[in-house]
Amino acid sequence: MKALMVFFGFIVFAAIVAFSQITLSFWHSMGDYAKLPLDQLIEEFNRTNPGIRVRANYQGTYDETVTKMKSALLVGAGPDLAMVNIEHIQIFTQDEALMSLEDLVERDPELFPEDFVDEFWQTIIRDGTPYAIPFNISVLMLYYNRDLFRQAGLDPDRPPQTWDELEEMAHKLTVVDARRGRTVQYGLLWGVDPMFYQFEPLVWQNSGDIFNEDMTRCLLDSEEAIDALKRWASWFDMGLSPRDLTIEEGIQSFLMGRIAMGTVSSAGIRYGLENLPWELGVAMLPGNKEKATTLGGGSLAIMSHVSDEKSEAAWTFVKWMVEEKNTLTWYERTGYIPVKKSALDSIEIQLIWRRFPQLRAPVEAIPYARPRHVHENIIEIRSILFNTVERVRQGVEEPEIAFLLAVNRVNQLLK
Amino acid sequence: MKRQLFFLALFGFICILSFSAEQIIRFEVKGNEKTRDFVVAQLVGYKPGMALDIEHLYLGKRNLENSGYFEDVYISVVPEGDDYGLVVTVKETSTFYPYFGPMMAIGVGDRNLLGLGIDTYAGIRFLRFDGDIWGFLPRPQLFWGGPVGGMTIPRVLGSPIDLGIRGLLFSEVPWHRDSFFKTLNRLTLSSAYHLEPSALILQFLYESVTLRTDDGESVMIHSEDVGDGFFIGPDRFSNIMVGIGYRFGDSYNYERLRRNLFGDVFLDLGYTWNPYDEYSSFFSRFSTQINYYYRIIAQLFVLSETNIAVTPFGAPPVTQQYFPGQVIWQDLEFNPRHYVEQTFRIGIPLTGTFGLAQTLDMAVFTPKLYLKGILGDSEVLGAAVGIGFHWKTPIGISLEPQVFLRERAPLIQFSLEF
Numbered sequence: 016m017k018a019l020m021v022f023f024g025f026i027v028f029a030a031i032v033a034f035s036q037i038t039l040s041f042w043h044s045m046g047d048y049a050k051l052p053l054d055q056l057i058e059e060f061n062r063t064n065p066g067i068r069v070r071a072n073y074q075g076t077y078d079e080t081v082t083k084m085k086s087a088l089l090v091g092a093g094p095d096l097a098m099v100n101i102e103h104i105q106i107f108t109q110d111e112a113l114m115s116l117e118d119l120v121e122r123d124p125e126l127f128p129e130d131f132v133d134e135f136w137q138t139i140i141r142d143g144t145p146y147a148i149p150f151n152i153s154v155l156m157l158y159y160n161r162d163l164f165r166q167a168g169l170d171p172d173r174p175p176q177t178w179d180e181l182e183e184m185a186h187k188l189t190v191v192d193a194r195r196g197r198t199v200q201y202g203l204l205w206g207v208d209p210m211f212y213q214f215e216p217l218v219w220q221n222s223g224d225i226f227n228e229d230m231t232r233c234l235l236d237s238e239e240a241i242d243a244l245k246r247w248a249s250w251f252d253m254g255l256s257p258r259d260l261t262i263e264e265g266i267q268s269f270l271m272g273r274i275a276m277g278t279v280s281s282a283g284i285r286y287g288l289e290n291l292p293w294e295l296g297v298a299m300l301p302g303n304k305e306k307a308t309t310l311g312g313g314s315l316a317i318m319s320h321v322s323d324e325k326s327e328a329a330w331t332f333v334k335w336m337v338e339e340k341n342t343l344t345w346y347e348r349t350g351y352i353p354v355k356k357s358a359l360d361s362i363e364i365q366l367i368w369r370r371f372p373q374l375r376a377p378v379e380a381i382p383y384a385r386p387r388h389v390h391e392n393i394i395e396i397r398s399i400l401f402n403t404v405e406r407v408r409q410g411v412e413e414p415e416i417a418f419l420l421a422v423n424r425v426n427q428l429l430k
Numbered sequence: 431m432k433r434q435l436f437f438l439a440l441f442g443f444i445c446i447l448s449f450s451a452e453q454i455i456r457f458e459v460k461g462n463e464k465t466r467d468f469v470v471a472q473l474v475g476y477k478p479g480m481a482l483d484i485e486h487l488y489l490g491k492r493n494l495e496n497s498g499y500f501e502d503v504y505i506s507v508v509p510e511g512d513d514y515g516l517v518v519t520v521k522e523t524s525t526f527y528p529y530f531g532p533m534m535a536i537g538v539g540d541r542n543l544l545g546l547g548i549d550t551y552a553g554i555r556f557l558r559f560d561g562d563i564w565g566f567l568p569r570p571q572l573f574w575g576g577p578v579g580g581m582t583i584p585r586v587l588g589s590p591i592d593l594g595i596r597g598l599l600f601s602e603v604p605w606h607r608d609s610f611f612k613t614l615n616r617l618t619l620s621s622a623y624h625l626e627p628s629a630l631i632l633q634f635l636y637e638s639v640t641l642r643t644d645d646g647e648s649v650m651i652h653s654e655d656v657g658d659g660f661f662i663g664p665d666r667f668s669n670i671m672v673g674i675g676y677r678f679g680d681s682y683n684y685e686r687l688r689r690n691l692f693g694d695v696f697l698d699l700g701y702t703w704n705p706y707d708e709y710s711s712f713f714s715r716f717s718t719q720i721n722y723y724y725r726i727i728a729q730l731f732v733l734s735e736t737n738i739a740v741t742p743f744g745a746p747p748v749t750q751q752y753f754p755g756q757v758i759w760q761d762l763e764f765n766p767r768h769y770v771e772q773t774f775r776i777g778i779p780l781t782g783t784f785g786l787a788q789t790l791d792m793a794v795f796t797p798k799l800y801l802k803g804i805l806g807d808s809e810v811l812g813a814a815v816g817i818g819f820h821w822k823t824p825i826g827i828s829l830e831p832q833v834f835l836r837e838r839a840p841l842i843q844f845s846l847e848f
Contacts, residue, residue: 047788048788048789048792051789051791271727285789286788286789288688289725289729289789290727290729290789291688292725292727292728340504340519361506362482362484362487362507363504363505363506365484366487366488366491366505369485369488
């Protein structure tokens with residue numbers, strides 16, 4: 016009888032604990048290696064915040080998450096909070112799917128917007144209102160194979176600073192098997208994928224821009240943009256970059272040490288350090304007329320449909336995720352940049368650099384990092400631009416014509 | 431002239447003060463419930479007025495992480511006027527562990543006894559295997575084999591020195607196929623001076639031994655009776671040994687780097703005597719273990735382990751002779767004066783769903799291939815091939831059953847990791 020009562024008591028206790036907890040559904044886009052550190056952070060949050068339980072669900076790429084969230088929100092089955100790519104925030108704010116965080120930020124005594132890196136904070140502001148909190152912010156970096164640099168007689172501590180140096184080094188790093196007449200090692204792969212973000216800095220570095228400030232016109236028909244496209248295409252024409260490989264195949268070749276330099280998000284640095292069969296070097300992208308790189312990644316947003324109780328719990332979670340210590344933990348385990356100035360000024364970040372020197376370059380690239388343009392049709396626009404540069408890469412279209420045609424189509428969507 | 435010199439000296443002093451490094455003048459520990467503050471201060475190497483030096487703090491943080499007291503360590507500095515305060519925030523972890531000592535001693539240890547930063551352990555020998563069941567399974571038998579205990583004090587008084595002591599009072603210790611030590615009492619004192627990430631080691635050992643064969647008769651075998659290099663010793667003897675060693679490389683974090691060389695080198699000098707028949711002898715030993723970890727691609731790795739041992743002069747007593755390859759060959763008769771043992775371990779860490787793990791932290795299963803070879807001065811023992819299956823269980827214990835194909839019969843081993 017006693018045993019039965021103890022068992023019954025235990026069941027009641029468990030039920031009370033379960034029902035007194037607020038459960039939050041959190042959708043994110045961190046697959047593969049980044050999922051583990053994210054899960055570890057969430058596990059730690061759940062452990063230290065017994066009244067709240069965050070359940071994380073991986074939803075695929077950023078674009079796939081947009082599609083799924085849009086469908087789910089239509090039927091009222093969306094998450095309570097989500098990791099939203101900074102360029103997708105606009106898609107959800109126009110539907111009023113994201114909660115304005117203005118009140119929460121203003122009345123919170125522990126969160127100071129001025130402590131966030133200014134460039135990052137601007138990515139989550141729409142019409143003067145914050146709709147998310149920066150969390151997984153990355154920049155595009157030049158990854159290079161230090162072993163191949165040494166083999167080519169180049170100094171691995173002196174990566175290219177300009178396009179001219181990039182070309183010069185890529186020539187030295189390209190190896191052709193004279194007997195078979197085949198290139199067995201390429202010097203460079205500045206690959207562009209459907210997100211198109213790898214191409215943007217080329218235009219910026221050439222003092223051009225992708226869109227005008229109010230996002231009503233595409234500027235890729237400018238001389239600066241067309242020259243950038245020509246220069247990029249010439250790397251394939253000169254045989255410095257492999258023309259026949261898809262971006263995925265190119266990345267695989269790069270990882271296997273068959274390509275000496277490539278552009279990759281800083282978010283992959285720890286993955287690279289733990290998986291590459293060669294010594295990784297990471298540097299700021301080489302510039303031309305000016306230096307520039309792309310700011311990418313996502314932020315944490317609370318859905319507008321959640322109850323007050325849930326929004327408070329979600330806010331507690333979001334704040335916790337960007338605390339100085341946690342943003343640094345996330346940085347150390349991935350390569351996503353700490354979002355707070357206090358973290359960038361901390362002694363802990365210097366201890367991280369002492370252990371992983373490659374993580375330093377993305378932080379030094381922040382002053383040159385530019386946020387991506389945002390628009391409600393941005394996914395379709397990116398697709399047009401990606402297909403355009405792909406046709407140029409494959410040699411089926413001339414740069415001038417390609418960008419002129421693309422600009423016409425994009426401008427329709429911007430209207 | 432004197433006045434000029436005075437002003438010159440004063441100018442120099444002011445310059446030194448002006449350009450002296452920023453100092454840490456306050457120390458604070460947060461998050462510790464068990465561990466005393468002074469233990470954290472000792473591990474991090476804090477001294478009032480120390481310079482704010484990244485290299486020093488980095489090594490201090492590594493010491494804290496490697497201590498086994500904490501699962502998380504966070505270091506921050508806060509301005510204190512013109513200087514700084516050092517704040518170490520820790521998250522403690524359980525420091526108790528099962529202790530597996532020499533000659534199948536089993537017990538329990540606490541890495542952080544009473545939060546004083548002292549690693550203490552104790553165990554007893556109570557289980558042995560005698561004969562077999564159905565002709566192949568070892569038959570377990572309970573017996574009293576004596577206690578073992580010891581402690582290690584890391585970073586004594588904030589110095590880079592670790593001190594250790596271990597004592598054992600064993601009886602019925604098998605040392606040969608059909609022979610026993612009747613008693614084996616041993617006291618070991620050790621100290622390590624850290625030269626991060628390397629360490630200089632000094633060790634002192636005293637032991638006293640009585641022998642008997644399985645029929646209970648005492649043995650009296652002197653070196654001249656057994657020929658070159660195989661000296662058992664009189665039926666009772668004492669032995670003191672002083673050793674100096676050097677440990678190199680980062681053995682704590684070797685899997686975090688793509689390539690890592692680590693290991694140790696030891697030179698021992700010893701003296702054996704028997705107070706009853708006035709027998710005495712000097713001897714020396716040299717041994718080195720060289721490990722090389724190399725991650726081939728992704729998480730696929732190879733670990734090379736090389737053990738080399740040489741007996742430069744004298745005849746060590748049986749307790750200090752080399753019995754290499756015991757685990758694989760289980761041949762206690764093979765005790766050469768010199769030998770080389772080489773092992774290659776090739777592992778592929780996999781995730782729970784059997785895909786190649788993206789990082790080592792994600793690895794749940796690690797199938798391993800072992801290639802082992804051994805060469806001694808008296809005979810070649812040959813090679814063994816084995817496979818292991820390393821599994822990180824959800825409760826924090828790793829299991830690894832291993833099967834070896836060797837020259838005589840297959841061998842099944844099992845290892846646990848906490």
